[in-house]
Amino acid sequence: MKASSPRTRRASARPPASRRARARGRGKTRTATVAKRFEEGFGEGYREGVQAGLHSFATGFEGTSIVIPTYNQLDMLRQCIASIMDNTDLPYEIIVVDNASTDGTASYLQMLGGQVRYRTLEANKGFSGAVNVGLMMAKGSTIVLLNNDTVVAERWLDNLLACLNSDPRIGMVGPVTNYISGEQQIEVPYADIRDMPAFAREFNRSNPALWRRTDRLVGFCVLFRRELFRQVGYFDEGFELGNFEDDDFCIRVRMLGRSLVIARDTFIHHYGSVSMKALGDRFMLVNDRNQHYFLDKWLNPYEWIHRILQLTDESGRSGYDMAALFPSGVAVKGLGATVYWIDGGVRRPVEGVLSIPIARLSMVDIQRWPAAEPISAVEAERRWLATEGPNREPQGLVRLPGGAIFLIRGRTARRVISPSALEGWHLHEKPFREIEPEELAEFEEGLPVIAPPQLRQAL
Incomplete structure (x- = not known):
């Protein structure tokens, strides 16, 4: 038998075109499978990393x-x-x-x-x-x-x-x-x-x-x-x-x-x-x-430092934080959508839509108040607008003839130290009542109300 030429032998050694196409197809499939598995693994690893980061x-x-x-x-x-x-x-x-x-x-x-x-x-x-x-x-x-x-x-x-x-x-x-x-x-x-x-x-x-x-x-x-x-x-x-x-x-x-x-x-x-x-x-x-x-x-910060330390020494109070110098009877909001009503030393989630102004605070500030039961928007607004207590005594915001502003809650009157403090809590939008110094003297002096820090980013 006549031997095949080298070219013929090389040609016959190659698989048919259909087989080569199928091989290429299998290669592409394997590549796609590997890429898909990589993406799935990467995504799963990323999600696990995010969760680990959140937990830690x-x-x-x-x-x-x-x-x-x-x-x-x-x-x-x-x-x-x-x-x-x-x-x-x-x-x-x-x-x-x-x-x-x-x-x-x-x-x-x-x-x-x-x-x-x-x-x-x-x-x-x-x-x-x-x-x-x-x-x-x-x-x-x-x-x-x-x-x-x-x-x-x-x-x-x-x-x-x-x-x-x-x-x-x-x-x-x-x-x-x-x-x-x-x-x-x-x-x-x-x-x-x-x-x-x-x-x-x-x-x-x-x-x-x-x-x-x-x-x-x-x-x-x-x-x-x-x-x-x-x-x-x-x-x-x-x-x-x-x-x-x-x-x-x-x-x-x-x-x-x-x-x-x-x-x-x-x-x-x-x-x-x-x-x-x-x-x-x-x-x-x-x-x-x-x-x-x-x-x-x-205004005069060192005067207020001195007075605060006097009041806390007289009352034996210690270990307090900035919440003690923030007002009661206000609505506040942090990072999320929840609005809180601050009163009685606690924060109460407001249920419903408020029409009163809301002060923005950081979550560090908000979390100082312990959480309590929710309050309806209607009740929070009623308390915001109140200028009298159960016995017609002054409550909420009051102003002396000389212009000094006080926030009264219960039997305690707290001086609002500056216009910035008044506006920072939107207290200037709150109804107020004019009273005389003799009437104010019936209340116990509480810690003053200072302005909240302004925030221009989510904290």
Whole structure:
């Protein structure tokens, strides 16, 4: 028999076209099956991850959350984070909240991977807004708010924690530095940042004799317990970009009977107001607006701090939170659709649609009131409109001839401290009754009503 040519042999070795088509079809089917299984597995894993995250979201750890708000200062942020990693031995987490920087900050944070937790905001929400996001993310039993233009040194956190933990009555602690306003600034021997670590190494020796109580801590670096955050709440986002929001927070801390302490045995370097200086001519406009907002909110805050502490001492009251300085007889709402009627120290879900104004609060604020049985919208509105009690005595909002406003519930009269407090709870929309000082004197003086912090994001 004649042997086949090489070409013939090669041709006959190939499967028929129909078989090749079927093979390609099976290959595509296998690929599609694998892709489908991958998508199903990925989706299932993602759902499990989300559920695990939800279950562990509120789980904290015995350590410190270091919250750093930042905006367009990448080089400063690098130095700050590097100094924390080099000089912090105790358990901690770093949380960076980026106020929509345009200088590559987001890429840098992504490159750090799991070394930091971070969130990049879609717009600049200012210092308060960024801090509030960080507070919402924080899981530590203690929290540090730290400016991005700082460089920490050896034993910085150890010393601050030693001071904070020395007395449960201490609310917040702050270090000293080379550049700041007020009591926390000290003279330093170095002119070059490279010489700072040697100076700080000798300076940062724990010494309780150097701890000093103060009326004010500047927010470039403050340490407090997570418990304090739950009692005081979020920063007020009514302060635009920056300035005075830390003064506002300090006042609220002191109104709860907690003290502020400067740890004069602890030094960190502060370049100083870098983000605010970048505002240029706009800085004074922002500063003036925030100052006016602060004064409208508090009028004379130190007078109110003194009076609150007097009243709580006289009554023997302790361990209270901001809910004690918020009003009764108001409607409030948090993240969800539920509206609550606040009265008698509890929150009652309102059933039905309310036509009265509703104040917006964070969930941290709302959850301070214990939950109670629902109330109908009709009954809540009736109570909102009431100006007399069962025996025709004044109830609700009353005004003295001189203009002072009081909120009366039962036999207690509480001064509404400012127009901002009146408007923040929509009390200016509530009916009121004019009374004389002699009539008001029949009521017991209660704790004053302060304004709620403004929120411009979901918290």
